[in-house]
Amino acid sequence: MPNPKNPTFVPFFLLLVLANAALVMPKSTIEPCSNSDSCNALLGYTLYTDLKVSEVASLFQIDPISLLLTNAIDISYPDVENHILPAQLFLKIPISCSCVDGIRKSVSTRYKTRPSDTLPYIADSIYSGLVSSDQIREANSISDPSVLEVGQSLTVPLPCTCFNGTDNGLPAVYLSYVVRDVDTLAGIAGRYFTTITDLMNVNAMGSTQIAVGDILAVPLPACASTFPRYASDFGLIVPNGSYAITASHCVQCSCGPGNLNLYCMPSSLAVSCSSMQCRNSKLMLGNVTMQQSSGGCNVISCRYGGFVNGSIITALSTSLQPRCSGVQQFPPLVAPPTAVKRDSMFAPAPSPQLYGGGSLSPRSSVIPSSGSSTGSTTASGPAGSPSSDAHHMMSPPTAFSVALMLLTFGKLISTSL
Numbered sequence: 001m002p003n004p005k006n007p008t009f010v011p012f013f014l015l016l017v018l019a020n021a022a023l024v025m026p027k028s029t030i031e032p033c034s035n036s037d038s039c040n041a042l043l044g045y046t047l048y049t050d051l052k053v054s055e056v057a058s059l060f061q062i063d064p065i066s067l068l069l070t071n072a073i074d075i076s077y078p079d080v081e082n083h084i085l086p087a088q089l090f091l092k093i094p095i096s097c098s099c100v101d102g103i104r105k106s107v108s109t110r111y112k113t114r115p116s117d118t119l120p121y122i123a124d125s126i127y128s129g130l131v132s133s134d135q136i137r138e139a140n141s142i143s144d145p146s147v148l149e150v151g152q153s154l155t156v157p158l159p160c161t162c163f164n165g166t167d168n169g170l171p172a173v174y175l176s177y178v179v180r181d182v183d184t185l186a187g188i189a190g191r192y193f194t195t196i197t198d199l200m201n202v203n204a205m206g207s208t209q210i211a212v213g214d215i216l217a218v219p220l221p222a223c224a225s226t227f228p229r230y231a232s233d234f235g236l237i238v239p240n241g242s243y244a245i246t247a248s249h250c251v252q253c254s255c256g257p258g259n260l261n262l263y264c265m266p267s268s269l270a271v272s273c274s275s276m277q278c279r280n281s282k283l284m285l286g287n288v289t290m291q292q293s294s295g296g297c298n299v300i301s302c303r304y305g306g307f308v309n310g311s312i313i314t315a316l317s318t319s320l321q322p323r324c325s326g327v328q329q330f331p332p333l334v335a336p337p338t339a340v341k342r343d344s345m346f347a348p349a350p351s352p353q354l355y356g357g358g359s360l361s362p363r364s365s366v367i368p369s370s371g372s373s374t375g376s377t378t379a380s381g382p383a384g385s386p387s388s389d390a391h392h393m394m395s396p397p398t399a400f401s402v403a404l405m406l407l408t409f410g411k412l413i414s415t416s417l
């Protein structure tokens with residue numbers, strides 16, 4: 001016997017639950033995945049206190065030189081790894097983005113707890129909102145979050161997306177950006193040279209509304225590499241205006257500002273490196289010769305082709321271009337920051353009570369459990385375009401509670417029938 005009240009009552013109540021949950025829980029963009037490849041992504045990180053370059057790097061278990069070059073910070077300063085970066089500085093953190101339990105996330109970061117750490121402090125301050133205390137709790141099966149042992153090594157699951165390294169068919173690397181109280185969608189789009197429409201598509205948003213703590217995937221135009229799959233730096237992708245170091249610190253690549261062609265050359269750190277000369281030629285990695293002819297400009301370049309079994313692969317390429325271009329342009333480098341510019345400041349500096357970075361244990365491949373794959377309440381984007389293909393914005397705890405509510409209601413309904 002159908003009860004006429006149920007069909008209206010249940011959806012209305014669920015709507016209330018959804019709306020309520022959406023108001024309370026920050027959302028983050030989730031990319032479903034199926035293959036086991038990892039890809040390159042960025043985290044937008046705001047320093048919670050003054051930290052040395054090496055301390056920020058160890059917080060995420062990454063190479064300090066990569067951290068500096070990703071942010072176009074000049075590495076030629078003496079003792080640059082011990083340079084102290086100011087609290088509230090915003091940095092892009094290069095991370096490897098894996099596929100875990102069917103969604104993209106980064107799980108290579110571990111944090112060793114210190115006295116007076118709490119899960120909210122680790123999540124909101126130390127990792128600047130990139131992770132929630134619930135996610136750390138779930139990833140480490142912590143039953144009682146009020147009891148954290150000092151020196152406990154915690155997996156810190158971090159959000160990342162790759163969307164096949166493209167946005168609207170062009171190479172892009174995705175920045176996981178934590179929304180701050182001063183942000184608007186237009187402001188974020190402007191700052192990262194993208195559009196509101198693009199941000200809404202990428203994040204499957206229904207409106208331009210964003211809330212503090214939401215994590216958006218922001219596509220940054222980038223230079224893609226075409227290294228073979230067996231190269232250890234396969235998939236290298238460098239955002240416009242920055243640098244990357246690869247091949248055991250032997251090769252440095254840059255992207256922009258004039259075009260989005262990856263340009264690689266011997267790095268200034270290169271000490272004991274395999275040959276970087278192109279075979280059967282006098283050209284070194286990065287060297288380009290140009291000769292004007294009646295048909296155009298004959299360009300011969302010695303290009304980097306990836307790091308394979310400890311060897312630097314070089315390839316001589318010749319092409320005919322309409323015109324000879326000028327000398328290679330490089331993205332401008334900045335000096336290691338010592339102060340935070342006014343426009344990137346958004347909150348008073350926290351008290352420096354926990355000065356200094358954690359001593360952290362090395363990489364691990366522990367897979368966190370998370371409620372994030374328990375439900376998909378939002379529709380997937382239209383198929384076909386890589387940038388809007390099957391991803392949605394949701395809050396993992398929200399999805400979980402909705403699933404619970406559904407279960408509970410299913411039971412209520414079936415018992416009332």
Ligand SMILES: *[C@@H]1O[C@H](CO)[C@@H](O)[C@H](O)[C@H]1NC(C)=O
Pocket residue numbers: 164166386
């Ligand atoms: C990913 O991008 C590559 C080219 O960069 C393309 O060949 C491939 O089909 C894309 N895969 C998907 C699933 O879109």
Ligand SMILES: *[C@@H]1O[C@H](CO)[C@@H](O)[C@H](O)[C@H]1NC(C)=O
Pocket residue numbers: 193221240241256257258260
């Ligand atoms: C790359 O960055 C430069 C300098 O910031 C900018 O002028 C150029 O338009 C950017 N290119 C793209 C494709 O965004």
Ligand SMILES: *[C@@H]1O[C@H](CO)[C@@H](O)[C@H](O)[C@H]1NC(C)=O
Pocket residue numbers: 265266283284285286287288
């Ligand atoms: C070739 O590249 C090397 C290493 O970057 C550089 O020192 C040299 O000046 C370049 N030569 C030419 C002709 O561009």
Ligand SMILES: *[C@@H]1O[C@H](CO)[C@@H](O)[C@H](O)[C@H]1NC(C)=O
Pocket residue numbers: 230308309
């Ligand atoms: C790398 O080295 C291993 C063993 O030394 C070899 O089996 C493999 O074919 C090499 N790979 C490439 C791409 O040369």
